[in-house]
Amino acid sequence: MNALETALYSHLIGGTELMAKLGGTVNVFNQIAPRGAALAYVVYGIQGGGDENITPARFKNLVYSIKAVSESSMKDAGEIDDEIDGLMHSAALTVTGWGTMWCMREADFGYTETTPEGRNVWHVGGNYRIRLYKK
Numbered sequence: 747m748n749a750l751e752t753a754l755y756s757h758l759i760g761g762t763e764l765m766a767k768l769g770g771t772v773n774v775f776n777q778i779a780p781r782g783a784a785l786a787y788v789v790y791g792i793q794g795g796g797d798e799n800i801t802p803a804r805f806k807n808l809v810y811s812i813k814a815v816s817e818s819s820m821k822d823a824g825e826i827d828d829e830i831d832g833l834m835h836s837a838a839l840t841v842t843g844w845g846t847m848w849c850m851r852e853a854d855f856g857y858t859e860t861t862p863e864g865r866n867v868w869h870v871g872g873n874y875r876i877r878l879y880k881k
Contacts, residue, residue, distance in 0.1 A: 747792070747806065750876065751776055753841040754790055754810065757833060764788070764829040779815070785867065786816040786826055793873060804880035806844070813855070813871025820856065823870040834874050841878060848877035 758764060758774045765772065773779075773787035795808035812834060814826030837849040853873040858866050 747808065749842045749844060750806075750808065750810075750839070750878065751790075751792075753839045754812075757837060757839055758788060758790070758812075758830070761829060761833045764826070764833060767826045767829050786814060786818065786822065788826070788830065789813055789815060795875075805847075806876075806878040808876045808878070809852075810874050810876060811855075811871060812874060813869050815867060815869050817865055817867050820858070820868045820870065823856070823868040827870040827872065831872060834872075839876070843881055844878040845881055846876070847879055848875065850875055 755774060755776065759772050768786055768788065773783065775783070775787060775789050777791040779787050779789055790810055790812040793809045793811050796806065798805035798807050812830050814823040814830060816823040816826060831851055834849060835851045839846045839849055851872045852875050855872065856870040858868050860866055
């Protein structure tokens with residue numbers, strides 16, 4: 747849903763503390779970071795959901811994953827995730843053509859990957875349920 751993804755991007759880059767944790771650069775990406783992107787960064791993307799179809803009115807119930815990715819440490823990724831959570835939990839998102847009924851974190855996750863070069867990269871984030879209604 748492009749309008750929501752645009753709103754998420756705008757909301758995340760509007761967080762001054764989050765941007766500071768990312769080194770002052772706008773390292774926020776939809777679905778996947780470009781090859782060679784400087785760490786640390788934030789990645790968000792849809793995980794599931796769709797239309798509610800419980801009334802004739804249009805409602806969406808979506809789950810988005812939003813995570814911090816860092817090569818410094820799990821602690822660093824966790825601190826970036828704390829900033830994400832502060833911005834997103836109970837957020838009043840501005841989504842073109844839609845109203846926001848609900849935006850809440852409902853699951854946490856964290857994992858480590860090892861690059862082919864042998865470096866560890868930490869991922870820490872959460873899943874956010876976002877409920878929208880058509881205006």
